[in-house]
Amino acid sequence: MVDVAQAAGTSQKTVSRVVNGEPGVRPETVERVQRAIAELGFRRHDGASHLRRGTSTASIGLVLEDLAGSFYSAVTAAVERSARERGYLLLTGSADGDPERAGRLVQAFAARRVDGLLIAPNLVGDEVLTANLPPDVPAVLLDRPSADHRTDEVLSDNAGGIAAAVRHLAGQGHRRIAYLGxxxxxxxxxxxxxxxxxxxxELGLPTDGLVSLGALDPVGLAAAVNGWTADGVTAVVTGNNRASVALLHHLHEHPGPRPAHVGFDELDLADVLDPPLTTVAQDAGGxxxxxxxxxxxxxxxxxLPPRSxxxxxxxxxRRSSPPPDAAPVRNAR
Amino acid sequence: MVDVAQAAGTSQKTVSRVVNGEPGVRPETVERVQRAIAELGFRRHDGASHLRRGTSTASIGLVLEDLAGSFYSAVTAAVERSARERGYLLLTGSADGDPERAGRLVQAFAARRVDGLLIAPNLVGDEVLTANLPPDVPAVLLDRPSADHRTDEVLSDNAGGIAAAVRHLAGQGHRRIAYLGxxxxxxxxxxxxxxxxxxxxELGLPTDGLVSLGALDPVGLAAAVNGWTADGVTAVVTGNNRASVALLHHLHEHPGPRPAHVGFDELDLADVLDPPLTTVAQDAGGxxxxxxxxxxxxxxxxxLPPRSxxxxxxxxxRRSSPPPDAAPVRNAR
DNA sequence: TCCGTCGATGACAACGTAGTCATCGGCCGG
DNA sequence: CCGGCCGATGACTACGTTGTCATCGACGGA
Incomplete structure (x- = not known):
């Protein structure tokens, strides 16, 4: 601004006034200053401006588990759009499975004086959070709860979604439903x-031996599925995309009678699969x-009191969840 | 820092020294200062630090077309990881189809004094870019070229990928190959x-009437595909995910003889589809x-001279691209 | 004992910007 | 013709931090 002022034959303060569109500057002066700005390629230093004004940085930080992944990227897109509509910029970071990294990101964002933080990494324990999150930084937890419920949180209706899946299958007549998570x-x-x-x-359905968590590798999965088949299982609920894809792979590579299948979380290609996959769609944008x-x-x-x-x-x-005695539904050919 | 200094009974400069781990402070003093920092919950203001030091902001900006979308989110994840490994933070923004918005994002990032910009939105003409991108801000174009080749650019081998797809189909014996873009x-x-x-x-294959761009709605697509079928087309190359999914939908809803199909850009579920889809995989991470x-x-x-x-x-x-006379390949049951 | 040296610390300025207040010339009404 | 007022402008300072330099006490060697 000093350089611009010199070029325009005015004072730095007047340049500031022009840059900020403050009234009370002669049109002629405004034009001289603007010409000098254009000539010198001047751009205001937002950081210095924020510092002097003592105002916010007009930015928020988003800490995720993984920026790739359809659910998180949909969330990110919605967050960025909402922030942008309010004139805020978005800083993003992935924890990539390392809680300590998540902590460092929180600290880095706080040091940048973001106006608020959105925190989503699912592996972060509360101790990591409380150790790194300054109490005066507004924060909202995303897709994970705060242990002490002293932080705002936004959650998907996991229980309700799964309940809907199970009720749907039970309504189709299934009695032995397995869960792959x-x-x-x-x-x-x-x-x-x-x-x-x-x-x-609640529905009086059995669950003994019908729940498998974490065994999504081909071998472990095959063992679980074979056990279930032997046990008379006619339907499977998969608890997230990874589980759904794992099961789809397994079924794809082990053709035969296909259990009914409902997957938690939408897949882009759900309705192009064969059979199209019934899913519990999460509202990532919402x-x-x-x-x-x-x-x-x-x-x-x-x-404000903490909210959830x-x-x-x-x-x-879709068509992956027919009644148990129906022949597996495939496309007519 | 002034408050901390007062609490620790020292000067603000000494606090700065402690915060930055500079040598030459008595251990006893260090401890007093650190206690005061902890008590007051002090955090250094990175913006002020950058301003004073005149150093970079240790951040880069990424302007995308759309943060959702599997290709872009994979790119974003890779960018964020690379940046983070260098100690840099990532600012992201979506143009969402509006070149003007992309321009505003570029300006906002520049005003924040990011150290560099990654620019990807595909609808942005060069005029928007040159109008908003200050000449002194390092920038790399992503997945789009610079018209004058005065900016660094990273491109996917689009021509090579398509060529591989066509050659593969031709190698399978297809002579009438259509392109859906x-x-x-x-x-x-x-x-x-x-x-x-x-x-x-190059291969002496016909293309008259075999190229359709932008008609991905069900009606337009059906018209194109029916035309092709009547014209003896036995294979289709789809030019991106949207086209691939559109064609998959169409084929799903209009069962019958299935043309061989190669899709540009990988799909998460490519090998669970029926038949598994042959694809040209882009290296988003790379x-x-x-x-x-x-x-x-x-x-x-x-x-440095501009590089590309x-x-x-x-x-x-995979199995969606068999020779023309083969029966459509479906899973054995 | 004196001086040079060294470790520890603080005073001050400056980064780029904007708020506060003073200055100055011209204009109006009396 | 004069006092007051208003529009336009600039000098100065502060935002939170760090680089530079000065200060000050202690210590070792001659």
Whole structure:
């Protein structure tokens, strides 16, 4: 600005005024300054501006488990859009399975003075969080709860989604329904398994030996599925995309009578699969948007009591979940 | 820092020394300061630090078309990882189909003094770019070329990938191969179509009426496919995920003789589809990493001549591309 | 004992910007 | 013609931090 001021034959303060569109500058002066700005290629230093103004940085941070992955990327897209609509920029970081890395990201974002944080990595224990999250930084947990419920959180209706899946299968007449989930370390895995168990109990369905968590490798999976088949299982609920894909692979490579299948979390190609896969669709966009809404409310009113938002899921019935005695449904040819 | 200094009974400068781990502070003093820091919950203001030091902000900006989408999210993940490994933070933004929005993002990132920019939105014309990209901000174009080749760029080997697909089909004995691409406005669409035409010409294959761009809606697509079928087409190459999925939908809903099919860009479920889809896999991770490498080289040596990196693709042959006279390959049951 | 040296510390300025207040010329009404 | 007022502008300072340099006490060697 000093350089611009010199070039325009004015003072640095007047340049500041022009840059910020403040009134009370002669049009002629404005033009001189703007010409100098254009000539010198001047750009205001936002960081210095924020520092002087003492205002926010107009940015929020998003800590994820993994930026790839359809669910998280859909969430990210929704978050970025909501933030952008409010004039905020988004900083993103992946924990990539390392809770310590997540902690460092939180600290780095806090040091950059983001106005708020969205935290999603599923492997992060609360100790990592409380150790790294400064108490004065507004934060919302995404797709994972806060142990002490002192932080805002946005969750998918895991239990409800699984319940819908089980009820749908039970409604089709299935009595022996198995559950294939991802690793027990993930909160969502436990949550969905518990939802499965609860719903089965409610409906009087058996669950002994019908739940497998974390064995998604071909060998482990084959063992589980074969056991289930021998046990008269006619339907399987898969607890996340990884489990769904693993089961699809297994069924693809071991042709034969196909159990009914409902997968948690939508797949892009669900309705092009053969048979099209019945899924419990999570509302990734809704989750992202709700999280940003919550975050800005908290930024606006830090004294708000902690809130928990549960975003509903939607059961999308396709053809992978017919009644048990029906012949496996394939495309007519 | 002033508050901390007062609490620790020292000067603000000594606090700075402790915070930055500078030598020459008595251990006793260090401890007093650290206690004060902990008590007051002090965190250094990175923005002010960067301002004073005149150093970089240790951040880079990534402007995408759309943060969702498997290709872009894979690229983003790779970019973030590479940046993080270098101690850099990543700012992300989506253009969402609006070139003007992309321009605003570029300006916002530049005003934040990111150390470099990765720019990918495919709808952005060069005028938008040059109008918004300050000449002194290092930038790398991702998955799109710079018209004047004065900016570094990382591209997927579109022509090579399509050529591999066509050659594979020709090798299987197909003579009438059609090409289904996305909207012509996208540079990659045009690029891949041109690759298709070039390879067909090279192999002496006909292309008249065998190329359809942008008609991915059910009606338009059905018209194209029916025309092709009547015209004796036995194989189709789809130019991106959208086209692949559109064709898969169409074939799914119109059972009958199935043309051989090779899709550009990998699909998560390619090998669970029926038949498993032969694809030209792009190396999203490699593209992201190459872009970051290029960016940091340019940041390090701004005078480097502009470079263009082409990341190879890989043909993954599955069962959707059998010879023309073979019965459509389905799973054995 | 004196001086040079060294370790520890603090005072001050500056990074780029914006808020506060003073200055200055011209204009109006009396 | 004069005092007050207003529009336009600039000087100065502070935001939170770090680089530079000065200060000050202690210590070792002559």
């Amino acid at each position: 991802d690793d027990e370390r993930f909160w969502t895995s436990r949550q969905r398994r518990d939802g499965f168990l609860a719903t089965c109990a 989750i992202g948007q709700a999280a940003v809404d919550l975050l800005f409310e908290r930024i606006g009113t830090p004294t 938002v549960v975003v509903p899921t939607r059961l999308v019935v | 996305d909207d012509e406005r996208f540079w990659t669409s045009r690029q891949r179509r041109d690759g298709f035409l070039a390879t067909c010409a 593209i992201g990493q190459a872009a970051v490498d290029l960016l940091f080289e340019r940041i390090g040596t701004p005078t 990196v082409v990341v190879p693709t890989r043909l993954v042959v």
